[in-house]
Amino acid sequence: MSKFVKGAGISFIGQLGSTGLKYLTQVTLAWIFGAEVFGLYTLGLVFYQFCDLFARLGLEFGAVRYVAISTTAESRPKLKGVLLTVLGLPFMFGCVLGGMLFYSSSLIATDIFQKPALAVVLQVFSLAIPVGASMTTGSFATTGFQTTLYRVLVFDLIVPFTNLLFATCLGLIGFRLFGASLAWLIALIVGLILIFYFIYNLFPDITSSKVKPAFNLKEIISFSLPLSFGTFVWLLLIWTDILMLGYYNSASAVGIYRAASQTAFLMILFDRSLITIFAPTIANLFNQEKLSEANQLYKTSTRWNFILTFPLFIILTISSQHILKIYGSDFQAAWIILIILATGQLTRSGGGGVCMHMLAMSGHQYLKLYGDIALAITNITLNFLLIPLWGPLGASIATASSMAGINLVRVIQVKYVLGVYPYSLRDFKIIICGVVTAISGYLIQYFLHDISYLLIIAISALIMIFIYTSMLFLTALNEDDKRLINQYKVKINKFIKA
Structure with missing residues (x-):
């Protein structure tokens, strides 16, 4: 549980940053381009996501499981085989699927969706498919070493930040759809390079000719x-x-x-x-x-x-x-x-x-x-x-x-x-805390309707969190919950002192 608490804490920091960066990217694109261009970008992203999924073959799941059970010293050949498999196969399949999407982009954009401007988005995203598929499976492979740090750093923070940075810059100088799509490709290339580097740090034998990979495809x-x-x-x-x-x-x-x-x-x-x-x-x-x-x-x-x-x-x-x-x-x-x-x-x-x-x-x-x-x-x-x-x-x-x-x-x-x-029945206490919080939040916003909408969001959110947390501690938490919270407090105190 101690290891789980530590890993979940690191992952939360990464997810908080990742979610914020991704959401800020969506808001930025909507502000710069408007609803129509934002919609075209979204449609292109759908095709990328599906092609990326098929290119990965589900190996992000296999990476977690087989890396986790192959980290002993005597399993080095198996571990090398697993890592080469989860990095190489998605890239190869991604090249095939990316090529198919690139050459069918005009057909999809014009004949199916009647939106010709969609073609350029599909073409740029098609180039990103092999890079993104290999980067994703590689980042999941690092978690098999019982650490979430590298996946969080690359997958959750660096890639979204790079995408936001380039999408904003390219959008502001007038590249619009092409620039927004190109930003995603650049971000994935940066992510893949870093994942290769971190996997090498975790398992230097991946490049060693002395360790022969044992494949179990x-x-x-x-x-x-x-x-x-x-x-x-x-x-x-x-x-x-x-x-x-x-x-x-x-x-x-x-x-x-x-x-x-x-x-x-x-x-x-x-x-x-x-x-x-x-x-x-x-x-x-x-x-x-x-x-x-x-x-x-x-x-x-x-x-x-x-x-x-x-x-x-x-x-x-x-x-x-x-x-x-x-x-x-x-x-x-x-x-x-x-x-x-x-x-x-x-x-x-x-x-x-x-x-x-x-x-x-x-x-x-x-x-x-x-x-x-x-x-x-x-x-x-x-x-x-x-x-x-x-x-x-x-x-x-x-x-x-x-x-x-x-x-x-x-x-x-x-x-x-x-x-x-x-x-269990005790979980109904959590729901009761939420209902009281929701009623309080509605009343707060009713009385704050004359101020800026950003202030309304911030003030009401803070008050609702305070009400919910207070009621939770007073009525809904049991001894196991409190022990878990204390473990987090210990981890936080050690981090602050360090």
């Missing part, structure tokens, strides 16, 4: 591919709405919807922070057959994931109109879309994200796969039915419903195969 790929489909389902959940909106609606509608969805994604901050260290820790516990420790870590992670995410959900919903105004006045009308999408994201913090890795790292990846298939079909069907009727509102309802469904299924699957359930 069949085992790694058979483990990784089912999990890759799970990621594919996740991308369907978050991108199907964008693709269908781009087909049925204008680029401006896509841009406005994207602002709401990106704001809702702020809620995965704590979920990702916990999962970054949760996955390799759980893999080791299951490998050592320490089932009781794994189950306890699952319960603790789920509970704290919800505790930390719930106040963020309250702030986003109560301040939805004011927050979207940051993007510009055209985006403010999407406040109800933000609330719906945030509700879907809240179910992820209630166990869905952690459950995914419980199933994967315990060897039940195929059971997870079957649930993912059913939910993928549901998501596509709902978007197909609701977007033509209600546009962006229909997209938000379809996506949030699908997200809630897949997270519920994952909790049930973990209960069925591992016999552990993350919730």
Whole structure:
């Protein structure tokens, strides 16, 4: 638990910086270019994400597991084989998929989406696919060494910051869509170079001719591919709405919807922070057959994931109109879309994200796969039915419903195969604390309506966090929770003294 607390803390710092940088990038692009160009950029990003996913083959999951169980001295050949596999295969497949996207860019932009300006975005993003795929799997491989530092530094901080810096500079000097896309390519190249450097520091034998790599492609790929489909389902959940909106609606509608969805994604901050260290820790516990420790870590992670995410959900919903105004006045009308999408994201913090890795790292990846298939079909069907009727509102309802469904299924699957359930009656106290906080926040904003919207967001958020935290300590935390908090206090005090 001490190692988990330390790793989760480092990961949270990285996720906080990464989320802030990515969100600031989206706001900056929306301010510089407006809703229409922002929408075209978003559509190009969708195609990049899907091609990047297929190029990775799910090897980011295999990297975590097989690096984690191959770090002993006698396993150096296996470790070298794993690292070369997870770095090389995604790059090769990325070149193939990138070439296909580059040569079909005009067809996609003009004949399918009737948006010719989209072609240049697709062409630049196609060059980024092999670089991004290898960088991602390599960054996940570093976490298999039981450290989150390098992944956080590169994947969560340096790449988003580089993207923000170049996107802003190129956008301001007039490069618009081309500049925004090129910034992403530059950021990924920087990230890949750094990942190679850090992997060499962690395992210098990767370049040594004395250590011959022992490849086990069949085992790694058979483990990784089912999990890759799970990621594919996740991308369907978050991108199907964008693709269908781009087909049925204008680029401006896509841009406005994207602002709401990106704001809702702020809620995965704590979920990702916990999962970054949760996955390799759980893999080791299951490998050592320490089932009781794994189950306890699952319960603790789920509970704290919800505790930390719930106040963020309250702030986003109560301040939805004011927050979207940051993007510009055209985006403010999407406040109800933000609330719906945030509700879907809240179910992820209630166990869905952690459950995914419980199933994967315990060897039940195929059971997870079957649930993912059913939910993928549901998501596509709902978007197909609701977007033509209600546009962006229909997209938000379809996506949030699908997200809630897949997270519920994952909790049930973990209960069925591992016999552990993350919730208890005491968790209702957390919900009560949240309800009181939400009512207080609404009343605060009602009386502050005459001041700047930025001040309204800041003041109400601070007061709501204070109310929620105070009620939590007074009514909802148990002894295990307080011991966990004390461990964080010890870590923080050591850091300050150092």
